[in-house]
Every structure is written in structure tokens, then in C-alpha cells.
Amino acid sequence: MTIEEIAKLAGVSRSTVSRVVNGDPHVRDEVRIHVQQIIDDNGYHPNAAARSLASRRTRIIGLLVPRAIGVVLQDPFFLHLIQGAVEGCNETDYLLTMLLESADVDISNQRVYDRVIRGRHIDGVVIASSVVEDPIVERLQQDGFPFALVGRHPHHDVSFVDVNNVDSAKLAVQHLIEHGYRRIGCITGPPNMIASIDRYAGYVMALQESGRAPDRSLTAEGDFTRRGGYRAMQELLNNGNRPDAMFVASDTMASGALQALRDAGLRAPDDVAVFGFDGLDHQLVSQPVLSTMVQPIRELGREAVKIVLSRVASNESAPTQRYLPTEMALRASCGCGAADAAAGNGAGRGGDA
Amino acid sequence: MTIEEIAKLAGVSRSTVSRVVNGDPHVRDEVRIHVQQIIDDNGYHPNAAARSLASRRTRIIGLLVPRAIGVVLQDPFFLHLIQGAVEGCNETDYLLTMLLESADVDISNQRVYDRVIRGRHIDGVVIASSVVEDPIVERLQQDGFPFALVGRHPHHDVSFVDVNNVDSAKLAVQHLIEHGYRRIGCITGPPNMIASIDRYAGYVMALQESGRAPDRSLTAEGDFTRRGGYRAMQELLNNGNRPDAMFVASDTMASGALQALRDAGLRAPDDVAVFGFDGLDHQLVSQPVLSTMVQPIRELGREAVKIVLSRVASNESAPTQRYLPTEMALRASCGCGAADAAAGNGAGRGGDA
């Protein structure tokens, strides 16, 4: 079935069929209905390649998931991000395609880049990486290809959407301080990710502003996985310098940390309080219920799509850098009691930067 | 940059450039090198839409991940499957695109289907669903669209790749029987998935062949998630009829079950032995080390891609139904001692069906 055949069947020109397909208002209702009928009857769907070639638009945007597929997809954070991005696309009649890099071969990733980006398979791309100095950002910038990051980027010319990780982490730690904990430790994310750096910075700032110096022996490095959080917590427990509270840079790690406490015969929050980050503890088996700093992850995904689309529409426009607000969810693990209610508490700046 | 410009720069016709780009051997080496040089110098990459339109091939295959994005992507099983599929594509210079269905709206999924499949965005599709009577299978069959399932399908006309879940589960349970356990329970997967049904069937067969009747009070239903396994195990422990061994239909669930045992103050394998399925316990925090039936998940992904590609190449060919072998990994949780070695033990039929 081609547009030509439909045109013939409907007794109109292919221009008219094209207009109907694309919702052009300049078609008589009578004609539109008739043509649409024939389209439906024959199960006609426009050929994507022909359409893209003629319109110079694919109506697809990519979601680039950087290497380490395993690590990445395992994190529930990504599920929400993806879901948000899919929603953002659906709302605008775009298609989302996940671009997967193979774990090992760097060359083949390069090939995928060329094929997909330079070959104009997609109109724009959302990048869910956010490691410091990801080379792909520069490539895209040079190619003048529309893109947006989920996770802030230092360069003022790069579009992104994020939460304010520094302020949010700081608020979380301040909350622990208000509880009266004296030895507040931290499990960080990988040191090459901006979110890790920012959250750690917030942790340090909160301590410093309350007149304390951060103690390196209370800090351990995780990798945003449950197992990483488990090991980091174990490490801290084994070095003989036990904290009475922990700020953990992700809920996934926090769930591992809680597990480590349990396995060590310790109780949270009585022996060690725990505060997480992300707001997806309900996806995990966590007990006690985790207190956490909630990010609007789905919104981040949607917003990233919106930004990309706006850049697709007009590539000349100024870059968009947007921060979405976070919210504290105070539950049992920080010592707030069994109350399961969330206390609203915007930490992000909100609105444009 | 278009092929035309490159041709002009190289002083050849665009056919020749096309031949070089596509690795056609009918080009003089001298010319090929010269043209390639110019291509590289100018960073030329063929336009995907134009290429597809002319060749009637997109060189993309889709990986359709059925609804419930959350449930599905969370399972490490999928990570391996995806990785395998990506590899299979890389090897053949195809692109893999993940087709995501939005969680809620059924209509939009339909739209995606039409746009992607009927619009010929992709040449073929791997379906990672495997729920009983997935309507999409029939749709694809009717449309004559190349596809392959990961997970067997009862219809003889449908191509798929799978392991023999019945036999494999049976072997696992027989192993538990050989250990001397008397009250062997089972945690199943969702009842609408073929893999669940088959594994449960294997469990029942093993019991029956050893002269026992399966006891419904020793069986609980999970959903292939860690949490689901946790709850199912709790349920069995609470009904007062404690098993001395468990066959759990996935490692993810098994890890939850082990957790439930620990939380109940029981030890594995001494109080309750546990045998898993999948072979991805190392991804999980499991203690003791889980005995499990290993599936070659990545191979399943690769193989599914291969099958789809062969059907793309010649749509007329007979459907391919292939079973890959499984392997028992006997570790501590079934009572085999701390030995971490894997005992080879092909359970699949191997080769074509």
C-alpha cells in the first residue's frame, strides 16, 4: 500500500492523501473523512523512510544509554527515566528508541554513533550519561546535533535538566544533624559522575556549616548498585570507627547498606540511621522504610525529551538548563518514627537557570 | 554531504561511491582507496532514510519489550538478553532498537506498532514477551513480518529460541530429591508465562516420577521479582507446613527467598535448601551461594537476532525453533557443600527442533 494507491482509490491526488495523513486543516471535512475511511479500510501506513527523506525529519529521538548496559539498566532510576522519556515522546507523537552501546568494543560504539547520528536516523538525542567530560557531548556539540543531558553539565552551552544535587544532599544531611547525630558518614557514587560529586559536596557543606570537619574514615565509595552499597557499609563498619548516621547517595545503595547493617546485627535507625537519595526505595526490599530525598525522575525524562524537541524545532535557540525540585520523604530509617507521611520540602531552585 | 558531492570530489560516478560505501568488490583497489579517503576526509555518512527507501531495508531490528517496562527491565535476565541481542546485531552490522511500550495507554502501543512495523521502520523484531497468547504474535504472523520469540510458543509456525524449561526444572528437582529432601516446595513465576508453566511442570514431573504427589501447600506464586520471591517464601513459612527444600523458578526470586529465610532465622541449606533457575545469582547479593540451573541467556539473545535476520533474508523459509542447552551449577544452597565448581549437565535438547 502506497500513498499513490490510496489516492487512486479515493479519487484524489496524493497531495490530498498526504494532507489527511498529516492532519493538515486545509481539507474539506467530507473529503478528509472519505480518504481516512479508505486509509483505515486498507490498513495503510506511510513508509517511514520515504517520509523522512522528503521531510528531513524522522520523528524519532534516541535515548543514549552509555556503555555498561548492565550497571545502568539495573538501576531502577533508569526505569523511571525511560518511562518518563517514553511518555514525553508519546505526547508529541515522537518515537523513542534506545541506543545501546555494546559493553566491550569501543569501535562498534563509534560506528553506531556515526550510523545513527550522522546518518540522521534520529532527530535528536537524550543522553543519560552524566559522567564528567563525556566525549560524546563535545562530538554532538561540534556536529550541531540536537541533544539534552539528564544531569547537569558545567558548560554553559549545553542543554540539560537535573535536580540541584548539592542543595538536596545538603538538606538531607542537615536533617540528620537536626536529629542530633554526631558521627554522620557518607556512601558516595562513582567519583567520575557529576551527581556523585555534587551530592558529596552537599554532604561536606552541611557538615562544615554546622561547624564540623568531614571525617574521611566515615566516607566510603559505592557504585550506585545495591551490592556496592552493601560493601561500602561493611567497609565502614569494619574500620572500627562506627558512624551513628549515614547519608547514602542513592536508594539502591541505601538498601544494600541497610542489609549490611542487618547482617552485622545492627538496627536502623537506633544503631545507625540511614538517609537515601532518589525516592525509589519502594521498589526495593528495604526495612525499615527508607527516608530519602525524592527526585522527580520521570519528569526529568519527559523534560529532557521536551528540551530536545525544542532544539530540533529551532536549533538556533539558546541552550536550556533547567532544575527540577526535589522533596524530602521522612520515614523511619532516619529516626523520624514510623510515620510514613512525606514532608514537602522543595530543595531545587525550580524553573529555569 | 551527499553521495553526489563525494562523487564529484572523487571524480567518479555516484554508483562507484555507493559501491565503495557498501563494500562491493567490483571496484578497483586504487579507486576504492581514493574514494574512501575522500569519504573519511569529509566525514560523509550515507543518509539512512534515502538508503532505506532505495534498498527497502532499514538494517535495524527491533527488540520489543512488552509493557510493564518496570517489571521487565529490572530483571537481570533482560540485561543479558539485551546484551546478547546487541552483540548479535553488531556482528552483522545491524542496529538494535528497543521498542518500549508505555505502561498505561494501550492505544499508544497500538500506534507504535503501526508506525514501527507497518511503517517499516525496522526489518524485523525480536520479542521478549512470552506470555501465553500474546496478541502481537498473531498480528505479526498475519502481517507476514519477520520476527522471533525468546521463549517457546506452541504454534508450529512461529520461530523461537528457548531452553527446555520442563526438562531443566525436572533435573533441578531430581537433584534435590537425590539429596534426600522429603518436602520439596516450589516458587513459581506468573501463571500466564510459558516459562513459569513449563518449570512448574518439570517440578511436578520430577516429584511424580519419584513416586510423590506434589503438595499444593508447598507451592507459592511469585512474579519473577526479588520481592515476589521474598513474599512467596514468607507465605510458605507462615502456613505451618515447612518445606525442607525449595525449587525457585528464577534466581531473582531465589535471592528474595533466601532473604526471607534469613529474616525468619532459618539457614540454607540446613533448614531449607534452595535451588534457583537462570544462572545470574552472581548479580545478586545471595548467601549462601545459590545452586541454580544456568541458561545461556546472552546466547538466547544472539540466536533470536540470527533467526530474525535469516527470516528477513528469506521470508519464505520454514520457521526455526531452536533449543539451547542449560547447565547445572551446584553450589552451597542446595546442600552440595561449599564447592563452587559447576557440574556440567546439558538439559536442553540442543540443536534444532
Add this chain to the structure above:
DNA sequence: TTGTAAGCGTTATCAT
């Protein structure tokens, strides 16, 4: 081995 030319199925511009 290389070039010529005819599509591939749309959209977009310009008349009417």
C-alpha cells in the same frame, strides 16, 4: 570495472 538512469514513497512548493 565503471557510468547512466530509473526508481523508492513521501513531502513541499507553487499554481489553480
Add this chain to the structure above:
DNA sequence: ATGATAACGCTTACAA
């Protein structure tokens, strides 16, 4: 509001 007609950038017989 509708219809011709010229792109869009490439592949692919077919000719040379």
C-alpha cells in the same frame, strides 16, 4: 481546497 511537479539521497538494474 486541491492538484501537478519537483525534490529528498540513495540503490540497482542495465549498458557500456
